[in-house]
Structures are given as C-alpha cells and as structure tokens.
Amino acid sequence: MSTAFRIRIKKKNKYLFLPDWENRFEVLSAFSLKPANLRSRRKRRKFAGKTGFTSANLSMPEQVHSTNVRVVRKPGKVYTETDGLVTAIQNIPLSVVVADCLAVYILDPLTPAIGLVHAGWRGTFGRIAVKALNLMRHEFGTSASGCFAAIGPGICAECYTVGNEIAARFRRKFGCSGKWLRRKPGGKYCLDLKELNLMQMAGAGVRKRNITVGSFCTSCRNDLFFSYRREGKKAGRNLALLEIK
Ligand SMILES: [Zn+2]
Secondary structure (H helix, E strand, O other), X not given: OOOOOEEEEEOOEXXXXXXXXXXXXXXXXXXXXXXXXXOOHHHHHHHHHHOOOOHHHOEEEOOOOOOOEEEOOOOOOEEOOOOXXXXXXXXXXXXXXXXXXXXXXXXXXXXXEEEEEEEOHHHHHOOHHHHHHHHHHHHHOOOHHHOEEEEOOOOOOOOOEEOHHHHHHHHHHHOOOOOOEEEOOXXXXXXXXXXXXXXXXXXXXXXXXXEEEOOOOOOOOOOOOOOHHHHHHHOOOEEXXXXXX
C-alpha cells in the first residue's frame, strides 16, 4: 500500500493531501479539515484558490447519491444528478463534498487522467468508483493496472451500522465474505465502505500496492472532520479536490 494522506497547512488552511502522488506525478490533491465548512460553492472556490488549485476552473457535481459519472470537458461547470467526475484536461480541479461518505480519488499518471467520486452506501453498492475507472478507460484509454487509487477519509465500519435490509442487499450482491460486514450484538451490522471500495478497485485491476486507504474515521475524529452520523442534518461538509497540473 502506498503512502497515506498527510496534513499540510497553506495560507492558514489545514488539509490532507497525498504526498506520494504529488512527489511522483504532476497532480494536486486535497481533503479539507475542520473548521472549514465547505458546503457552499463560493467557499469551495475560495478554499481551492487558497490551497493552490485553479479555482476559476473548479468542477462541481450536484451530488444525489447516484452512480452517475460525467466527463469534464470544459472548466468551471456544475453537473446535475452527478456523483463522480473524470477528466484528462490540465488545470481543471475535480471536487466532491462529503461528511462520512467516501471520496475515492483515481489517478492514471500515464495518460494522464483523473477521477473523483462520492461513495456512500448507495454509491458503493452501485460500484461508482469502478464506473469512473471504466469511463476513464473508454474515454482516455486508461489502463487499470497503471492506476492509483486513494479511498477516504470516511466513516469506519465500527461507526457505520446498518440494518438487516441493507446488509442483506450487500450480501446478495457481493457475497458472504465476513471482512466488510460484521454482525453486532443486537442485530445491527457494521458495514466497511473502505474495504468494499478497496475490493472493487482491486477487482477492476488496480494493483493493491497502488491503493491508499485513508485511516481516519470521520465520525471517530469528529474534531477533524464533519460527520453526518454524529452531527445530523446540520453537519458541515469536507471538500475533496484533485487536479492535473
Ligand atoms: Zn469510527
């Protein structure tokens, strides 16, 4: 597994980034931390600008827990009914906002091309990260074996309990392996979204050593991250960004 996310501070903005990717490839990465609540588009642009991204070109999906992934061909657009973006164009930052759900970053350094998706349980169930990878293959000729992926930060399995109905849907689709689903005393289940996305990306041909899994849990570390499960509807949003330099 490659180097994980690390903390960086730029112009008083504290955020995570992917040092291994940035050292080796012409790419910029970020995942914002508290106290910056980046729910509004204006604040997302401002944060992107302060952290060195090409903020005027920021691409933003209007996330609806779908598995729709769109190709970004023009700068600065908002995409309705969309939860993932891919591009092969330089200086157009892709973004998603999350509070417990996962941001999955995809990098094809050879083309180069990038993808960024929002994966909660619905997106994970619909394999949105693999959909993004397939779209990159179709549009840009991306080969999964040359790709890198970074999953998270996001809610951990211990904090992410689901009922029997959702657990059963996942078992029917992804088999009965115990690693990503664990029964709790009292009948609820712990669902491991990070493990599921890791499994999906590896299954699609991304080498396991090229997949980073962010160890932070957004609910356990409520001091650093916004958490929908912990804070409810009023929870702010963390912003994930990825740009080809
Ligand atoms: Zn947790």
